[in-house]
Amino acid sequence: MTAKNAFYAQSGGVTAVINASACGVIETARKHSDKIANVYAGRNGIIGALTEDLIDTNQESAEDIAALKTTPSGAFGSCRYKLKSLEDNKREYERLIEVFKAHNIGYFFYNGGGDSADTCFKVSQLSEKMGFPVQAIHVPKTVDNDLPITDNCPGFGSVAKYIAVSTLEASYDVRSMAKTSTKIFVIEVMGRHAGWIAAAGALVEDYGIPVVTLFPEVEFDQAKFLAAVDAKVKEFGYCTVVVSEGCHWPDGKFLAEQGTRDDFGHAQLGGAAPVVANIIKDALGYKFHWAVADYLQRAARHLASKSDVEQAYALGEAAVNMALEGHNSIMPSVVRESSSPYKWSIGMAPLSEVANVEKMMPMEYISEDGFGITDGCKEYLYPLIQGEAYPEYDDNGMPRYVTMKGIAVPRKLADFEV
Template structure:
């Protein structure tokens, strides 16, 4: 009997370490060639499966695959394409099964966040209903750190490190300038619904930096916010504000939405940072600077944390091992054993309990006034940003790999995506 092949795809926003998970999957499959066949990757995520646009990862050398471990972005392409309910999207799910059958695929590894956990679960359910044997394993990945049942999510630790390091460095800059120039620095970070990334900015407090953190979990109150900034500037001469893009008012309006509309009636394309900066100028008169890190933060492989890069690799490897043990509709999870020394092990969670659940910051990780993080939160974050997993450099630039991405010959009729 021929060995079953594996399908691997990257889903949603990519991270600095999602390719480390791909590397973990591919290397672990290669180490188990007596039990699994090839790894076919989906070009541009699940779209690659729907359109039978598969990449033969066997065409890449071991050395090239090893370089994935240090390369940011999604090496096979990712996508934002959510397969919704089985009822309304049955045609797509059935197509997936057809493609898998045509290419002898018995393992489905899907590397993404909450949405893709849901897709992964539905693939496993439909395969069962259609009596097509496939094991669907979800590999956790999200800079937002909002998947449930895992202590943390691969991708988060590196963003957290980037935000903490960048906030510290910019704060030292502002501290130098505060006497005659900039007194407040505002840094906008990602996290539409959960404040984990913003929380990492709170770590600079341990380095003597007065910082205000604005979380999506805490409704924004302008008056209290300005009072806090004013107090810190009075005491320290300057302060840093780390604002989550998802920070919003009690009525749900995002801060980023309150800008004026342009001549075409579009909302101002500002983020939350310029809005907060304007409040500070209007309310307190302080000079400010603001930055929006956007993709820079989630792509910053140059400052990836060793913990994160290692866990991303291990999550990929763990997914293959779970498949080899016969599991399906599960996700490998990271279970923390202790903070200091930091110890963890891999566990497993059923996708029925992962799909569509968002893990927000617990209230006890946020300080009572809502503008900072607690010691408990710091204990949680510190091990995740530990270690500098530097890429190699050549002539001053990091050496990142671009794969050949050789397509697998198609066997089926074309499929119209919509």
Template sequence: MAKHNAFYAQSGGVTAVINASACGVIEACRRHADRIGHVYAGHNGIIGALTEDLIDTNQESDEAIAALRHTPGGAFGSCRYKLKSIESHRAEYERLIEVFKAHDIRYFFYNGGGDSADTCLKVSQLSEKMGYPLTAIHVPKTVDNDLPITDNSPGFGSVAKYVATSTREAALDIESMCATSTKVFIFEVMGRHAGWIAAAGALAGESAEQAPHVIIFPEIAFDRAAVMARIDEAVKRHGFCVIVISEGAQYADGTFLADAGSTDAFGHKQLGGVAPTLAGMVKADLGYKYHWAVADYLQRAARHIASRTDVEQAYAVGKVAVELALDGQNAMMPAIKRVSEAPYEWQIEAAPLAQIANHEKFMPRDYISEDGLHISDAGRRYLSPLIQGEDFPPFENGLPKVAKLEKVRVARKLPDFTV
């Protein structure tokens, strides 16, 4: 059987385990060296394909590729660059096919979230229209946990573990000082439209009686009076109140509490500081002393406290992506299916990209408490297995060791192309 090359790229905001998926893809390709020659990684995601800036991963040692499994960030560079419609930007898509032809690339692995799934689907459709034999597989990744069909998204479990751990640790700090100091602590986490990460903060306590006392989701319209009443009640009952709030918290009319007035490269509203916004309300309405924190990149980069479940799933979707491609399953995504909840068991199944691209998965209403300010028992049952297990990276001189790649570039064969 003829041997052809593969292309792998990372897209969107990175996670603590996206490189574990890269490891899964590359190691699986090496195990199938009779059918896959070189694995070329796009430098800075799909931009690397457009500009023919390719990294030859075959030049990396087995040890370096294995070390990706415990390295955070995006080892080959990621990007926020969304390909527009084929009709209006056909030149970009044709350029991709030209690059793939020039380097005999027949397998396309795109590691990202919802926008990346859309790109992968479009590349698959265009290659078919142009008569170029390309098998395109989307490798799921997103801390937001908002990809449909898959039970959960690789990257989420580790963020959930970090947020739950940080919430518990901060709560103990606040509790120890609340008699004479801070009464309210607000922890802002990621989640533009879906409140999965905020929900994970609830795992810090065994019930709503323990911190965090309030969780604010994008899926539940923000009611200032109700939230302030709950905060006041918690302070009077416990002496302090811990709040986890999603960056995408919004009013009933869809306006974000923290709309910064601009958009990012994907066309998403730029959100800026919902924690200080809520803190201002606490000061104005209740007069309590407060502190707030924004997890920001720390939550998605925290490989040192990654969930073992998450690492294993991230590696598995990368590995299975290659198997799907070699099996000729085009425009598909390896999805995680929960087989059993107690004990927790999962497996990987193929899901069609047409049912994933441009669709978001939100927190089910029955995962949220009746009053909308905490999680339900069903939500806890869903979340808990995803943070289980530890997979500590090796340490050296007191710090985590990370992969060191050579990143040898592939010689260009085509004229320059500007994005």
């Protein structure tokens, strides 16, 4: 077997641990340099493949590649770009093959969520449909935790840990102040379609915090919500509200799209948190504070979950090993062996069963009143936030995050418009 090159790309919204998967892919490939000569990383994801903008990872030092394990974001750049079907967009697939041929690429590692699994599946069929031999392996990643088959998705555990811890800390703060000041704290978290991240915030109930959680899976019922919040304030003196950005009214309109306008009549793009806080203030009069965590949550490598980091790395490593075993059109997955103690292994899922399948949060994970989570949900979540995996810090007190040199592989082809 002659050594071929591998292509690796990051896709969609990045996470605190997607670079740990990149680290797993590159370090494992380097152990098999007789079979994988180089890993070419797409600059800005699949766009780098289409435009022949490939980063030569062999020019990155072993230290810098190792540091990817503790660096958040997508070190090679990511993109939101979904390939259409082969029938609708033959031009782009032909270009991919042209680039793969020009650079002797035989392995395609695509690190992303649901859309990327679909793209990866299409690339995996190039062998058969267009007669080009490429093995396409999907490396799962998404804070949305919505990929099927795998127990969870790398990136989710770290967001979950950050949101659970931050919600606990802010709730302690409100508890301190509630006697004469703030009684309501609202934190908005990511999750437009699924309440996985909001569920992590709801974990603080186990730590004595009165919390009301608003999931995208449950239509917003204002009267019931206000009653729940008021009951908590009357009992505890304060209340924390975790609201998913996907929380919506019965007509499907997001709370965040409240139609707010500024003095000039411009539509104002707001968050769900200020809307919820104002609903409480108007009806109950309680003083509030609100936070919108936004990118802080998915970039928070400083508080990554150890199990998440380990799985992100292991899945990158497994992707390369599975490719070397000759597999195509698959995704390494996390298999939960037991929850307590948490034991997991690596499985293998066919991409045909992953692409275009969205795993929602089971309704039995949401408590009967719709404002909390069940014991089953807690049993699922805690293992994913277990352990800490801190980055190193420099003498200034800042984390040592790495930036790739990012040297491009010399181009061989004509320009291509994306």
